[in-house]
Amino acid sequence: MRKSKTVPVIRSVIIDTDPGIDDAVAILFALASPEFDVRGITTVAGNLGIDVTTRNAGRILALAGRSDIPIAIGAAQPLTRRGSDSAGVHGGDGLGGVAFPEPAALPIGIGAVEWLAAELDRAPAGALDILALGPLTNIALLLRDHPRSAARLGKVIAMGGAIHEKGNAGPRAEFNMATDPEAAAAVFAAGLNFVLIPLDVTRRVRATREETAMLFASSGAAAQASGALIDAYFQSTTGGDSRPLHDPCVMLYALRPDLFGTEKLNLAVDLSDDPGALALDPSGPSVATLMKVDGTGAKALLWQRLTGR
Ligand code: RIB
Ligand code: CA
Numbered sequence: 001m002r003k004s005k006t007v008p009v010i011r012s013v014i015i016d017t018d019p020g021i022d023d024a025v026a027i028l029f030a031l032a033s034p035e036f037d038v039r040g041i042t043t044v045a046g047n048l049g050i051d052v053t054t055r056n057a058g059r060i061l062a063l064a065g066r067s068d069i070p071i072a073i074g075a076a077q078p079l080t081r082r083g084s085d086s087a088g089v090h091g092g093d094g095l096g097g098v099a100f101p102e103p104a105a106l107p108i109g110i111g112a113v114e115w116l117a118a119e120l121d122r123a124p125a126g127a128l129d130i131l132a133l134g135p136l137t138n139i140a141l142l143l144r145d146h147p148r149s150a151a152r153l154g155k156v157i158a159m160g161g162a163i164h165e166k167g168n169a170g171p172r173a174e175f176n177m178a179t180d181p182e183a184a185a186a187v188f189a190a191g192l193n194f195v196l197i198p199l200d201v202t203r204r205v206r207a208t209r210e211e212t213a214m215l216f217a218s219s220g221a222a223a224q225a226s227g228a229l230i231d232a233y234f235q236s237t238t239g240g241d242s243r244p245l246h247d248p249c250v251m252l253y254a255l256r257p258d259l260f261g262t263e264k265l266n267l268a269v270d271l272s273d274d275p276g277a278l279a280l281d282p283s284g285p286s287v288a289t290l291m292k293v294d295g296t297g298a299k300a301l302l303w304q305r306l307t308g309r
Helices: 021-031 050-063 112-122 137-145 175-179 181-188 209-217 221-236 248-255 295-307
Strands: 011-017 036-043 071-073 128-132 153-159 193-197 206-208 242-244 260-269 278-280 286-293
Touching: 011 021, 011 112, 021 036, 021 050, 021 221, 021 248, 021 295, 036 050, 036 112, 036 248, 050 071, 050 221, 071 112, 112 128, 112 137, 128 248, 137 181, 153 248, 175 181, 181 193, 181 260, 193 248, 193 260, 206 209, 209 221, 209 295, 221 242, 221 295, 248 286, 248 295
Parallel strands: 011 036, 011 128, 036 071, 128 153, 153 193, 193 286
Antiparallel strands: 206 242, 260 278, 260 286
């Protein structure tokens, strides 16, 4: 969907992602929101390997008719650990077996971190945000290898972590943090204009079966694909009457921060016993962390954009 002439572009964004069912819904939502100028997608290994997440980024853009948006291939492995995957949740193809077209364009020829640095150097300082939907490996590499470019970042808004909620990749570890805890620790400590959206919030933005059926019954590719993706999510997990929409919360916050409540928390990342678990630790860096959400208001915006109503 092209930017509407009447709605001002709020932000130029790059989406860093490991699609992934909920990543796909988040990307379709961003593309249906004219306030975002999506400058590109950088892929990272996480839910599945880098080849699958990169192919899926291309498939999602093809479905949305936005294969003009460049895709840059990012990290195939975490900084120091071996990666894992969550094919059990997202399916072997990473999109729950939902019918998506094949990519209509190849990824660009340079790697994600080099491309991010070049885009940051080209854009006015502070004008380019990263919406981070997966492990933070690419952002940690940007900080390590291109610190001057990283200093030109606007906001970095990342889905990840669990504060009081139980983990989904360890007793207290959330998947994105658990996949690359070293990267998370580096990003938290870098002094970026950074916002973390943990399970404490994302588990309160839940799609019901009725809403899934509504999306299915809507006209438009984004709504129907999102309905099929969330339905697949119901199939692949322990049922229940609703499914959490983790990654869409990143875009929802970027568009409507008033729907969320933020706290400054000093956080330490566990690198050993329960890798990726976050602890409240006075010696840890201060991290702006979302701890409250108007789930009803957030979903209303999500459905409105996906259905074009
Ligand atoms: O814990 C949820 C996060 O892990 C989401 O980003 C989901 O896509 C998976 O990557
Ligand atoms: Ca993700």
